[in-house]
Structures are given as C-alpha cells and as structure tokens.
Amino acid sequence: MSTANLDPTAHASSLTNHNPSNYSTNASFVYSSAYTAPVLDILEAQAGEKIIDLGCGTGELTRLIYEKVTAQAAGGGRGEVIGVDSSSEMLDKASSYKDYPIPYIRADIQDLPTFVSRYPQYKGHFDAVFTNATLHWCKDPKGVIELVGWLLRPGGRMAFEFGGFGNCVGIRAGLHQALKKRGIDPVPLDPWYFPTVGQYEAVLRSSSPTNPLTPQSLHLVPRPTPLPTSLRGWLDTFARSTFLSSFDDRQAGEILDDVVEICKVDNYWSEDIPGNGNEDGMNVKGKGEPGPGKSSASGSGQGKEKEKKEGWEVMYVRLRGSAIKPE
Numbered sequence: 001m002s003t004a005n006l007d008p009t010a011h012a013s014s015l016t017n018h019n020p021s022n023y024s025t026n027a028s029f030v031y032s033s034a035y036t037a038p039v040l041d042i043l044e045a046q047a048g049e050k051i052i053d054l055g056c057g058t059g060e061l062t063r064l065i066y067e068k069v070t071a072q073a074a075g076g077g078r079g080e081v082i083g084v085d086s087s088s089e090m091l092d093k094a095s096s097y098k099d100y101p102i103p104y105i106r107a108d109i110q111d112l113p114t115f116v117s118r119y120p121q122y123k124g125h126f127d128a129v130f131t132n133a134t135l136h137w138c139k140d141p142k143g144v145i146e147l148v149g150w151l152l153r154p155g156g157r158m159a160f161e162f163g164g165f166g167n168c169v170g171i172r173a174g175l176h177q178a179l180k181k182r183g184i185d186p187v188p189l190d191p192w193y194f195p196t197v198g199q200y201e202a203v204l205r206s207s208s209p210t211n212p213l214t215p216q217s218l219h220l221v222p223r224p225t226p227l228p229t230s231l232r233g234w235l236d237t238f239a240r241s242t243f244l245s246s247f248d249d250r251q252a253g254e255i256l257d258d259v260v261e262i263c264k265v266d267n268y269w270s271e272d273i274p275g276n277g278n279e280d281g282m283n284v285k286g287k288g289e290p291g292p293g294k295s296s297a298s299g300s301g302q303g304k305e306k307e308k309k310e311g312w313e314v315m316y317v318r319l320r321g322s323a324i325k326p327e
C-alpha cells in the first residue's frame with residue numbers, strides 16, 4: 001500500500017475516521033450485494049479495463065471489480081484496479097487480502113493538486129472512476145469532480161452512488177437538535193453533503209472549463225435500510241468520529257443517547273407498537289439482506305420461546321448515476 005502522507009490541514013473537517021471493525025459490525029449493508037448491484041451494473045466493468053475506486057474503504061467492491069477487469073480479456077490484456085481512501089485503518093484492512101494484488105493509495109479525493117503532484121502517471125489513465133457511499137463525506141464536491149475529470153481518459157466514465165438530498169432524514173435533524181439544545185451550532189460540525197439532483201448535475205458539469213463531464217443519468221432513490229445492530233451502533237460508526245469528533249466520550253455519549261430518543265419514533269419498529277412496523281409492514285427484507293436485529297421475547301437462553309420482532313431502520317436516499325468525459 002502506498003502510504004503517502006495526507007496534509008492534515010486540507011479538508012480536515014470533512015475527512016472521516018471510520019473504524020473498520022465498527023464498520024463491518026454495524027454497516028456491512030453498505031457493501032452488500034443487494035445494495036451495490038445497481039451501481040455496479042451502471043459501472044459494467046469489463047475485462048481489461050483500468051478502473052479507480054474512490055473511497056474504497058475496506059475494499060469489498062474494489063475486489064469485485066478487480067475480478068472482473070482481470071478476467072481474461074478478448075484481446076489478452078489484463079485490467080487494472082486501484083483503490084483510494086483517506087483512512088489508513090480502512091486501507092490496512094483492504095490490503096490484508098493478499099490474494100488480491102491491488103495497489104491502494106492513501107489520499108484525500110478532494111485535493112487534486114496534491115494527487116497530481118504525487119501521482120502524475122494517472123492523468124487520463126482510467127477507463128472508469130467508481131465510487132460508492134463516499135461522496136457524501138466530501139464537502140468539497142467540486143474538488144472531487146475535478147480529480148475525476150483529471151483521472152479519466154477522453155470517453156471514460158464515472159459511476160457513482162452516495163447519500164443524496166434527504167439521506168438519513170430524521171437522524172441528521174436529531175443530531176442538530178441535540179447539539180442546539182446544548183447551545184452548540186451544529187452546522188460547522190455537520191460532515192455530510194447530501195445534494196439534490198440539480199445541485200449535483202451542476203457539480204458534474206463544473207469538472208473542467210474546457211471538457212466537463214456530461215451527466216448520463218442521475219436519480220434520487222429512497223432505500224429503507226434495516227440496521228444489523230441498532231441506531232446507536234450506526235451513530236457510533238458514522239457520527240461519533242465525524243460529527244461528534246470534538247467531544248469527549250461522556251459528552252458524546254449523552255448527545256447520542258438524546259439522538260436515539262429523538263429518533264426512536266421514526267426509526268424503531270416493533271410488532272408491539274401498531275403503526276411502527278409489523279411483520280407485514282416495515283419488516284420487509286430486501287433480496288436476502290440481513291434484517292433488523294431480533295431478540296427473544298423473554299430474554300436470552302429461551303431459544304424455543306416465540307421470537308419478538310423489532311429493530312431499527314434508517315431511510316437512506318441514494319443519489320445514483322453516471323457521467324461521461326467527452327472525447
């Protein structure tokens with residue numbers, strides 16, 4: 001793995017610090033096949049292609065793409081995949097899969113000048129840029145899209161999915177409310193960029209003054225998402241080290257307790273609460289995905305007891321699409 005240093009002053013407020021172990025426990029749905037099939041279908045990776053995965057995380061999708069592009073190509077050439085992420089912990093996990101000789105680069109994908117100075121060989125090198133579940137962490141979307149335009153060859157494509165307008169509705173408001181209650185302005189702490197279709201279309205078209213990307217398709221897609229653990233697990237994974245990174249554990253714990261309480265009415269369901277989900281309602285699992293957590297009605301150790309169905313669910317809204325760099 002390349003371990004080029006990140007400039008800690010550049011875009012520091014929006015760099016995430018995901019913990020790979022929390023991430024795989026509380027958020028494995030992010031890279032689950034049911035949720036990533038649509039954007040992988042848009043990418044349509046072909047044998048022999050060169051593809052870069054921006055915000056590759058622990059590399060689950062990078063490895064899938066690697067398998068496609070390194071399959072024997074018709075002309076005999078082998079493809080190439082590179083993963084980029086700002087988190088050394090995520091990249092350490094990604095690089096631990098020794099059967100996949102994928103180069104990983106540690107970089108801030110919002111910072112074109114630093115990327116260009118470190119990796120000049122990648123100018124116009126790639127047939128495709130892929131990115132999943134990352135761009136909503138990038139509060140400088142124009143910086144990202146300039147990098148995309150620089151990486152792609154003429155005629156190359158970008159396939160993307162990330163949180164769009166309305167993503168995680170309720171939870172973000174809960175975090176704002178819990179902070180305002182304490183006299184803290186949440187706006188500068190909020191790490192998320194959830195654009196509308198129109199806003200992101202404008203960003204895509206701003207990638208270059210001379211040869212900007214042309215959006216091909218762009219949709220907001222609501223996706224109710226059962227959590228494998230709980231809302232608290234989700235918040236520990238996605239908000240504690242980002243939104244709440246400036247608080248100590250006691251303060252952050254109190255804020256997160258508040259957020260869970262605020263969100264419970266919308267995000268928790270149980271067969272015991274009419275109108276908040278039941279077997280025929282919210283307890284719908286998508287295409288074999290793990291559903292919300294289940295617990296025994298009368299505590300553990302009573303395996304034969306009737307199981308009580310309850311869980312946490314978050315309304316994700318994805319912005320999914322593609323763009324082409326004109327010839």
Ligand SMILES: C[S@@+](CC[C@H](N)C(=O)[O-])C[C@H]1O[C@@H](n2cnc3c(N)ncnc32)[C@H](O)[C@@H]1O
Nearest residue numbers: 031055056057085086087108109132133134137
């Ligand atoms: C939710 S994970 C998604 C990982 C992977 N794409 C997937 O679908 O499984 C988001 C990743 O984006 C990375 N990330 C966030 N902001 C970034 C930035 N500015 N530059 C590079 N990586 C970034 C995080 O470190 C994290 O690994």
